[in-house]
Each structure stands twice: as structure tokens, then as C-alpha cells.
Amino acid sequence: MTEVLEYGELFIGGAWTAPAGPAVIEVVSPHTEQVIGRVPHAGEADVDRAVAAARRAFDQGPWPRLPLAERIAVVTRIRDGLAARAERLARLISSQNGSPYAWSLAAQAHGPVAIWDAYLKTAAEYVFEEQRAGAFGPILVRREPVGVVAAVVPWNVPQFAAAAKLAPALLSGCAVVLKPSPETPLDAYLLAEVVREAGLPEGVLSILPAGRETGAYLVGHPGVDKVSFTGSVDAGRQVMASAARTLKRVTLELGGKSAAIVLPDADLDRTVRGLLAAAFMNNGQACVAQTRILAPRSHYAEIAERLTAAIGALRVGDPLDPATAVGPLVTARQRQRSLDYIAIAAGEGAELLTGGGVPAAPERGWYVQPTLFGAVDNGMRIAREEVFGPVVCLTPYQDRDEAVRLANDSDFGLSGSVWTGDVEAGIEVARAVRTGTYAVNTFNLDFLGPFGGYKQSGIGREFGPEGLAEYLESKTVVLPRGYRA
Template identity: 35%
Template sequence: MAIATVNPATGQTLKTFEAQGPDEIEQRLARATAAFRDYRTTDLVTRAELLRATADLLEHEQDEIAHTMTTEMGKTLVAARAEAAKCVKALRWYAENGERLLADERPSAADIEDSGARAAYVRYRPLGVVLAVMPWNFPLWQVIRFAAPGLMAGNVGLLKHASNVPQTALYLGDLFYRAGFPEGCFQTLLVGADAIEKILRDPRIAAATLTGSEPAGRSVAAIAGDEVKKTVLELGGSDPYIVMPSADLDRAVRTAVTARVQNNGQSCIAAKRFIVHSDVYEGFVERFTAAMAALTVGDPMLESTDVGPLSTERGRADLEELVNDAVGQGATALCGARRPPHHRVGWFYEPTVLTGITPTMRIHREEAFGPVATLYPADDLDAAVELANDIPFGLSSNVWTDDEAEQRRFIRDLEAGGVYFNGMTASHPAMPFGGVKRSGYGRELSGHGMHEFCNVTTVWYGA
């Protein structure tokens, strides 16, 4: 894939970039290694001050980078501004909480005595240079949610971003340096996917984190495993959105629409499979379909637009293949299932609602990365859980019920990294984020995410 900015709303190539060659990659690896030697010794107060300076700079440039993101990958300008603001929040959160999260942990006095020690504690030390392989769908947030805890912990980062968001990638590489981080602490690599293996195998790379597709995750995990290097993977998701009879149906419908079409439907944690109890199924379907059909598809730069284009022509084709396969096998499209006839250019696709989904259809088990919702009736809680778990993924889940006994069952039985009641899945700096099964392993955000790339060191003093 060429490294280029191609406007998804028009299909026009705006700017192309040459991939960095071996010499430049080597320079950046050397620079990162040298930076880590010094940066790892900085105190936590200094690191927090640098994160705050980065937050201030990003906040000042919020509109500029929002326009860049919308131009490169098609999210609405409203969503792009919100993404930038979320990044500012995360930077400040780690600046405020990093020292607490990285504080030494001390066992109980009884355990220290039992170990034969005079004193003992656990210290979190940085690992080194971490390679971050990041996706295009949240081109700022996905990077910041790694970089903020990583830099606070004393690591340094090398970013290999998606090839269709090069200007956002370069902005990130420059942002931390302009905010005052020492040269080499965070750098962007403009390289294709074919360069990842050699970089990851370089002994100067200590670990890697990837957010992306399952095939990409398998590849990085295999290489890192061969090199015995730590990885964190956040891969695909096909999250269930379960609605039980006690739910506030109007709120559940309104939230369901947002949960499905956020980021033009291109979010791993977007609700994709809507599993609705039979007692309220017809009412939900009628209201949900009407709300999806009423969404405005159009220019993502306009404040009035609800759904912009998909990020790439290939992405739209993949989504169409899933929908056509389902309809060809008997599924019913209650709305959408086509390209908007009034958009002759750009990679637009109408918000779509499908019913009659069966296990033989690809969309039952594959992730639909676009504004396409599948609906399933469930006769009871057991049927809802079975449907929710009947996929290879386990990123997050959404459940609408006011019944406490039902809530306990869902917490116990849903195979997912998160269970969100009476709302939609959303990441927050204070909450760990990640999945199970083929949605990956490890966690981002919170103290858990910070500690993933720390050398958790036992310090023991003999009596």
C-alpha cells in the first residue's frame, strides 16, 4: 500500500510520501536507543511536566489536527475534534496519576519477614524502545493511548502508523519533540508493512504493541515470539449489544445507533451484533431501523453529517462483500445495503440493518467494519449469552438491563474484555482496555496498560 493521503470523500490523492530507507531507519533506531539511555533516568515529576506540555500543545492545535484526520481517513470533523480532546485528557490523566501508578509496591510486613528479608519491594522500571504498529481508524487516539503511559513509565517509542494517515503520523512524531521531550523519545517511521519484521527483530527493540487486524496481529506475535519479546495486541471485535425486557427501549435505541455508526462504523469496539429479547424485539427493530435510515451521509467536514465515507475503497468493497453474501443467503436488508446514489465520488455506504442472519453467513463470524448492523432475536438470557459468545472475538460487550440478577449472569458468562451496562463501550484512561480470544491479549490504559511495558522488578534485602 502506498504511503499517501487519499481523501476518502473524493477519492483524490492529495500527497504521497517516499518510504524511509534502511539508512534512515537505522538512524532512528540509534537515536531511540541513545534517547532511552538518558530518558529512563529522568524523574517522574519531569516526565509528568513533559506530558502536560504535550497536552497543552495538542489542545492549542486541536482544530488543525482534526482537519488532517478527517481529510486522511474520513471521520466526521465533529468526531475528529472529540478524538483530539480525548487525547489531551489522556495525556493529562497520566501526568496526574503516573507517579502514583509507578510507585513502589511493598508486601506486608509478615510476608517480608517470611521471605527472610530485612526489606523488600516491587519497582516498575522501563523496558526500552517499544515499536508501536498503529491503525488508521483512530489515528491520534490509538497512538496517544500507548505513548502517554509508555513515556510516563520511561520508555521511548517508534511509531509505524498506517500508510493512509502519513500526515497524522508525522504530526505525532513532531508533537512530543516540540513539547520538550528529548530528541529520539518518540519518532515516526514512514515505512510499509514489509519493513516491520526486520525492525522488530532488531535487538534494540525491547517490545511491541499493535492495534489492527487479526492477520497483522498474528504476524507480529509470531515474530516477537521467535525473538522472545513482549507484545500487546488489540485486534478485531464484533461486539454484542444485548437488550433485555427491563431496558429503557428509547434510550437503548438511541445509544445503539451511536454505538454502531461511531467513526463511520469503523471501530473495533463499535456494537455490531444486536441481540434483542423476543419480548421487545419488534419494537426495537422498528425504532432502530427508522433511526439508522434517517442518518445523514455526506461530507465529513460538515457539522450536519452523521456518517462520512469509509476510509478506503478496499474497505468499502470488503463491507459490500459481507452484506451481499448475507443477502444472497437469505438475509433481509431493512435499510441501506447500497452505495448512496447521490454520492458519485468517495467511498460512502449507507447505514444498513440486516435481519435473518444465520451461522453460514460470513457476517455472522467476521467483523463488519462499516455502518452495518445485524439483528438477532433471543428468547431468553441463556440464548442471548450463547449468541453473544458464538464468535471468535471477545473485545467488549454492551448490555441493557435493570435486573441485577441478569447483570450478575452477564458479568459471569460473557466472553469479553468489558461488560458495559445501559450504555455503550468507550475507552477511558482510568479503565483497562483489551480483549480475549482472537481480539488479542494484554491491556492498554490505566495502570494495567502502563505496567505492560515495565520491568516489574523485585528488590530484596537480606536480613
């Protein structure tokens, strides 16, 4: 029998509260296709209560008025509580998401702790108030919390995205209503447990698992001052349109179709290892995944052969098995989406090098074989649209200028990488590719540097002082001539 986690209450304003309605979210394991959890589905009345609690906490409560050191102390306790639950979080996320356990532990348990750490460092060093010489005399420039934040996180990286939004919002003094995805809400209950233990003041945080309709109501709520959203481009457009009605501040981290450029002098052993991790992380369900691989024609056959062998050898199976490299996709709908794109690619004339279907084992679960298409033209849908599954394109190029042109020939601009024996040449490529995050001979995000997208990959930045600034308003106070603090 599969253990079913049952939660009957919502976390509203820091207290466990009965939901306003009877609706329930059933969480289904993508590996066994069995129900593994049930939580309340928040509705509009629950949003109203959560926003009201957040408004009181921000407008009248102590949180935004506390000295920074006191907020840092509370946030540090949240960070420590999550660190103590790392293995439990990783197992829970692998069970509900289908993510391989090793990846969940690194990216969804230890990774979020590193995000909390980075923001604690950033906040401690950030200048929230400074006196400057103005054009007509001294001025005081202050950075003050933006207010009540609606934080909407996706199903693919729930704790990572939650940390990227909650840490800067809380450290800046904001109150937050967090909406987890209905596909993956279970880890949010562990987060709520941690927050209660940390002593966050009443009203500062609510957590409301819900679908799009409730999310749309939250985003458009007149009591919300800012929306921080991670998700698809289409949903981001809707969020932006809704927020525009009341001119809410908006941060959008959206889709990607990132290109990895392999230069002719690259160490192919290291490059192939790096590309496997960068392309198939979280079963390909990552906005930053390097799903377009650009290979020089002079080395195309060898790169295609090496990638085909390596991808074909990836172990597919139970996400809780430590040996698993690729687990199931999060829902049957996501599996069908990948299979549909595989069919589209074949119809467009791409060459199937490996994968391309459903594996023979496991017999149950929403699995897709790790798939590589070769001879992909940059105009094909498989090269232009985000699949969000274990499907990768290999495209040949003639010279470095063409590689950069192909990388930039995209509606997206979130991530990318270059693989080369000449780091200086790699840096030159990085300067030429229009994308928010780039890496040379590796793939990683640095939480002390800004992360976000060009073009349709988003608006605003997360991480670093730029990410903290997204939760702050700037105020200028004009002082009398001759004033010195």
C-alpha cells in the same frame, strides 16, 4: 483545487531528517478521491536509524533516569500542545480518514487528550518501587522501563491509538519508534510538531510512516524490546510470531465483533439512540463497534422497526459537514470489503432491512449506505467476521441465557453492552459475557480502567495501571535481614 500537504522529511530521534530512500506515500481523500498529502515512505534504513537513536536514548540518555516528576512535566507539555491543536487535528483526521468531524473532534482530538490526562494521573499515583516483607527477609520490588518500544498504530483511530501507546511508554521512561499507517499519516506530523515543542530529549521518539513491510522489519528488529500493536487479527498473529524470535514483550489490541444485548425491559428510545452511536461510530470502522444487536423475540419486530427507521435516517455525506453522521470509508478497498460482506449476508439468507449498497449521493467518494440485516443467525459469516464498515446484524433470542450464549459464541471478546431497565440485571449480564470491556445502558471506554480483549481480540491491556505496567519490567532486590529503609 484541493490543498496538498507536502512533507519531505521524517521525524527521527526528535529531528527532521531526510529519508534514506525516494519512496513517497500519497494520501487520498476518501470523500473527493483526490490526493491531499504526500509524506516520505520510511524504509529499513530509516528504521535502523530510528532504533539506533532510541537505543542510545534509553541505554545512555537522560530520559529513563529522570525523576518521574520531570517526565511528567514533559508529557504534560505534549498533552497541552495536542489540546491546543484539537480542531486542527480533527479536521485533518476527517479529511484523511473520512470520519465525521464531530466524531473526529470528540474521539480523535479530545479523546486522546483525555488519555494523556488519565495516564498522567495513573503515573503520578503508581508505585514504581516498594519494600516488602519477603519469605526470608525484606525485599525491594522495582518497576523499571522495558526499553525500546515499537508502537504500530492503525489507520482508523490514529491519534487515539498513538496516545494509548505513547503516554504509558514515555511516562515509564521508554524510548519509542511510532509507525503510523500509510493510509493516514498526516496527523502524525502534527504530533511530531507538538513533541518538538515539548522538549522531549534527543532520540526518545521517532515517527516513521510506512507500510507492512517496513512495519514487519521494525517489529522484528533486534534493537526493539517491546511491540505494542493495534490492528487486525491476521496482522497480530504475524507480529506475535516475529516478536517470538527474540522473545520481545508484546501487547496486541486486535479485532472485535461485539454484541449489544437488548433486554425486554429496555427503554427503546434511549437504547436505539445509544446503539446508533455504538454501532456506526467512525462509519463502523471501530474494533469496539457494537455490530451484533441481540433482541428478545418478544420485542423483535418493534426493535427491528425502530432500528430500520433510525439507521435509514442517518445522514451520509461530506465528513467535514457538521450534519454528517456517516462519512466515506477510508479506502476503496474498505468500501469493497463492506459491499462483499453485504452480498455474502444476502446469500446466506439474512433479511436486508435497510441500506445494502452505495448511496446515490455524494457521487464521488468511498461511501456505503448504513446497513441493517435482520433474522441473522449466529452461524452466518456476517455475524462472525469483522466487516469494519457500516453494516450491523440483528439477531433474535428467546431468553437471557440464550442472549449470553450468543454473545459469547464468538472468536472475539473485545467489547459489548447490555440495555435494560434493571441495572443490577445488566451487571449480572456483564459478569457473564467474556469480553474485555462492557457497558450497561451506555457505550464508552474509561481510560482509568484496563482495556483489551479476550480470545482473538488481543493480548495485554491498555489504560489504567494495567496499561502502564505493560511498559515496565519488575525487579526484585533481596535485602539483608533486618534492613529497613
